[in-house]
Amino acid sequence: MVITNYKGISFKSPKEDSTVYIPAEDSHLIAECALFEANEIMKKNKEKEQRFDFNCDNSKSIENAFEAFSILELGTGSGFVSRVVKKGLVESVKENDYKYEIKSYATDINPDAVNHAISNGVDAYLADIFTPIQNNDYNKENNNNNDKNKNNHDKNKNSFEKILENKFDMILFNPPYLPTKEDEKIPGNLNYAFDGGIDGRKVIVPFLKEVGHHLKENGFFLLLISSMTGLGQVAEEMKKNGFSCTIVAIQKFPFERIIVIKGKKLGNNEDFVIKEELIQNI
Numbered sequence: 001m002v003i004t005n006y007k008g009i010s011f012k013s014p015k016e017d018s019t020v021y022i023p024a025e026d027s028h029l030i031a032e033c034a035l036f037e038a039n040e041i042m043k044k045n046k047e048k049e050q051r052f053d054f055n056c057d058n059s060k061s062i063e064n065a066f067e068a069f070s071i072l073e074l075g076t077g078s079g080f081v082s083r084v085v086k087k088g089l090v091e092s093v094k095e096n097d098y099k100y101e102i103k104s105y106a107t108d109i110n111p112d113a114v115n116h117a118i119s120n121g122v123d124a125y126l127a128d129i130f131t132p133i134q135n136n137d138y139n140k141e142n143n144n145n146n147d148k149n150k151n152n153h154d155k156n157k158n159s160f161e162k163i164l165e166n167k168f169d170m171i172l173f174n175p176p177y178l179p180t181k182e183d184e185k186i187p188g189n190l191n192y193a194f195d196g197g198i199d200g201r202k203v204i205v206p207f208l209k210e211v212g213h214h215l216k217e218n219g220f221f222l223l224l225i226s227s228m229t230g231l232g233q234v235a236e237e238m239k240k241n242g243f244s245c246t247i248v249a250i251q252k253f254p255f256e257r258i259i260v261i262k263g264k265k266l267g268n269n270e271d272f273v274i275k276e277e278l279i280q281n282i
């Protein structure tokens with residue numbers, strides 16, 4: 001592991017030859033968007049509370065009411081995004097006196113990633129999108145018969161099922177988004193980080209089918225894709241699953257753009273439109 005620093009936050013980055021994804025521009029972009037979006041919500045709620053305070057003068061009960069802002073990151077890899085977002089939001093809560101407690105959880109399908117994220121202080125679990133992976137699968141894949149590890153993973157699986165009984169304010173996913181042919185696959189667990197299947201949407205489509213069950217009524221998700229993933233097709237899937245589609249950030253590279261999309265459950269009288277908001281053409 002290599003200790004790196006991102007905006008004052010120290011972080012154990014995977015080594016070059018690791019089976020865990022090394023944080024890159026996509027990781028930074030989704031983390032920055034998550035910080036921005038979550039801060040906006042907390043700021044707006046504080047303003048609302050202040051108005052309420054002023055009108056009702058029952059500031060005492062409000063003063064003590066701490067609400068949870070709960071975050072779930074899927075495919076956390078090294079845990080970079082979860083760590084940066086949680087630290088950033090905890091600081092923001094302190095600085096701005098927001099009445100929020102930040103709760104943050106993460107998953108990955110790659111057991112090496114789960115272990116790495118845990119080493120970065122992230123509350124991470126082994127799961128395929130939202131489905132906890134059976135402990136025996138974990139051991140089979142790792143050829144690991146160590147009893148202590150087995151118990152830990154039993155515990156993790158049960159705890160993750162419990163965590164999923166609650167819904168989330170914000171769900172983040174920087175998935176494998178690149179179209180990948182059979183002969184382009186990478187051997188070993190690192191393949192999970194890149195292999196988006198033949199059209200780049202192998203993991204995104206099931207994610208969009210399930211994510212609605214895990215969001216609070218006003219919750220939202222941020223999904224990172226590439227121009228190679230097919231924005232039109234992803235937007236179509238979002239529409240099919242009853243979400244709005246807002247593009248919140250685009251970063252340009254010579255051969256592709258990476259795009260962060262925000263999805264929220266569409267209200268009864270809302271029509272599906274693709275909106276562009278706060279685009280940061282970085």
Ligand SMILES: C[S@@+](CC[C@H](N)C(=O)[O-])C[C@H]1O[C@@H](n2cnc3c(N)ncnc32)[C@H](O)[C@@H]1O
Nearest residue numbers: 023027075076077108109110128129174192193
């Ligand atoms: C592009 S990497 C992003 C890693 C990290 N979030 C970041 O931004 O640095 C994609 C991650 O998704 C994980 N992943 C792939 N398929 C998954 C699935 N079905 N369920 C959960 N995680 C998955 C990979 O193992 C990998 O860690």
